[in-house]
Amino acid sequence: MEKPNIFAKLQLIQTEIKELIRTEENKFQKYFFFNELQVLHLLKPLLNKYKLTILLSDDTSQPFIHEKEGKEHFIKYLKKLEIIDIEAPQNKLFFNFWACGSNVDLAKAKGASETYALKYFLSKLFLMPVKDEADPDYQPRQQKEETNPGGKKAVNDFLKKHG
Template structure:
């Protein structure tokens, strides 16, 4: 006899079988994983386990605002509750509170936008699907956490050497190693892109100060 899974075990199995996402939708100059793709990936497992996901809405609030062009737009805010129900044992229910906001030139569009985006973000967060790719500031995050590119490292090394040459031209004996210690460079290969860029900026600023002082 097949073991009967409880609600949490069924949800865990759905989560364990989520993979292979691709950024299939574009908007506001960035790409992201669409809600329909997430639903498509979990649908078969939900059917297999007789899982139901039912949204409930309440406390809907509608306000008006002006966009940058001076046109009226409607903002819809509402409280959402997503209910996971084990259809094999309907008494097993997991309620997850959520919130939705949508803004459009039409109230019905704003309502639809709120529900669509909320569903997508709920599923992404609930199943712990990485969402860096759908953030508007993804490029900044990528630069902050990614390893420094070979090109950036090359520029950084050249800035260090140029700084050493500058010091020597000012009759200051500074070795490359000393310069690297001064600017907190321990290992070029372990630096992130953002760290390397910041260090380049520090070196250039200090070099400019020495040049200004030498001209006084």
């Protein structure tokens, strides 16, 4: 049996990846978010399973843009992500994406912008569904798959009566 190519492996990961749940809370601005660690916890086992690795670096083909206004540092720079098929290292995919951010500490501005850009880039590349438990319409996948016999009967009775 022939081993899947790098595109087939990406498709398998996209099919198997679990959903991200916004569990982290920004108490100051009152919203929930997912963090980089959640993305990596979902992704790393699948990368290992399908023998893919990711290399990340700054892309120097574009300038590092840094502006300072008052105490705030604003930065924008290009990141490069490389996906390599470990079973066939000549098979690689390259992606570029922008990292942008601000902070009063330049190093924190760079770190935060990279973390933010990477978590969103990976979640979109691998088609990770994002769920918010605070959303009243949210139901965990397991709950959706388990059918409530009493509830199903009530719906069927309602439809028969009013259908």
